[in-house]
Amino acid sequence: MKPDLMSSPRRRMLAAAASAVSVVAAATAGLLLGAGEASAGTLSGSFYRDPTSAVNQWLAANPNDSRASLISQRIGSQPQARWFANYNQSTIQSQVSSYVGAANAVNQIPVLVAYMIPNRDCGGASAGGAPNYSAYRSWVDAFAGGLGSRTAVVILEPDSLALQTCLSAGEKSERNSALSYAVGRLKQANPSVKVYLDAGHSAWNSAADTASRLQAAGVANAAGFFSNVSNFHWTADEVNFGRNVLNSLGNGNLHQVIDISRNGKGALGSEWCDPAGRGTGAAPTTTTNESTVDALLWVKPPGEADGCAAAAGTFSPDLAYSLAQNGVVTSPPPSTSASPSRSASPSPSASPSPSASPQGGSCSVAYRVENQWDTGFTASVTLTNRGPAISAWTVTWSFGGNQQVTNAWNAALTQSGAAVTARNLGYNGSIATNGSTNFGFQATYSGTNTSPTVFKLNGTTCS
DSSP: OOOGGGGOTTTTOOOOOOHHHHHHHHHTTTOOOSOOOSOOOSOOSOBOOOTTSHHHHHHHHOTTOTTHHHHIIIIITSOOOEEEOSOOTTTHHHHHHHHHHHHHHTTOBOEEEEOOOTTGGGGSTTOOOOSSHHHHHHHHHHHHHTSOSSOEEEEEOTTTTTOOTTOOHHHHHHHHHHHHHHHHHHHHHOTTEEEEEEOOOTTSSOHHHHHHHHHHTTGGGSSEEEEOTTOOOOHHHHHHHHHHHHHHHTOTTOEEEEEOTTOTTOOOTTOOSSOTTOOOOSOOBSOOSOTTEEEEEOOSOTTBOOSSSSSTTOBOHHHHHHHHHHSOOOOOOOOOSOOOOOOOOSSOOOOOEEOOOOBOSSEEEEEEEEEEOSSEEEEEEEEEEOSSOBSOOEEEEEOSSOOEEEEEESSEEEEETTEEEEEOOTTSOOBOTTOEEEEEEEEEOOSOOOOOOOOEETTEEOO
């Protein structure tokens, strides 16, 4: 079940990002920027891909649709959050238990969105929630009862703290108390659960104001906060915003998670309702290369409308196809779940095949074509440093054909003729001895897409 929170205009209020950040972020497809220790937060493992999600239900019902292959490869293959947004006191525990149990069965992390706070969305497009706070606490109790005992991620009440313009001082206090209760109850039921509270996004409330709201709602007892849910802001902006929030909170135990499901092209000015030309973000992961960020998630399921392309929360294949075409293309993550059936499409994916991994005394590089179609492909590059620790890296190679890089992630790529140069970003320049990093790119080609075989790290040949 998916909420129509995606249609809330207040949630979508977009402010212009600083021009320098926006330019750099755009060049790197919205991935992390800035200084920071190249380590992840407190989560590890892979997230659960629900075979019964709206996109996968559509794929199963429409295997011969010309859009199905691309939607399957780039959206259906990715782990996405499950929203619990309808008031169903008698069934919520069994629904949560069923979803968590399915994730546990394949040893993956379920991501759940609890969206039931009274006076939700201040009576706007996503109005609803529990009828009162007593009912809300009972609903939370039942929700908690289904969480099991293994690691799970709970995105607790989007908009509940960022959007409070309709609440009196007393109502804010009542809401804060309910959120604090929810954090404690969820942790009591399952000490392994990671609960994150609402921080809005980088262009909404100030970091100091956001920190104050989080503190009042009991964030000190949670894992931290989430941002950018159902929004389009660059990941770099959210990371920097999160750092500022954490500095204001002054609590080193807290972390952030970020919704990157539709930020592959960033925002389109102040457009919030199914804006044109947006794209899916990078794949969900716990490998964030940022010590303050536990995970990059797909919270808003791409293809489920905000209310303009279709009714809010309704899966639209046209919208999904557009997001897939325009997004940061990522290979499907490892999964033991069954994949939805795929049909032929105008741009079928070729079977990925890695090239030989050049080995040298000081470095090794693994180059892999992840997806390939008639005129383009995506590739990943894994760099392993076999020599002394380094604080910055440059990797160079030459293509054997007429391949042309069009965008990249986790590195800044430039190309002159057949020669390509990849440089680290601000957050992933340090590689310890025997340590690794990876980056990827999308490119066009014609004829034969031959893989490069000779790579250099900081001028030294790896092969």
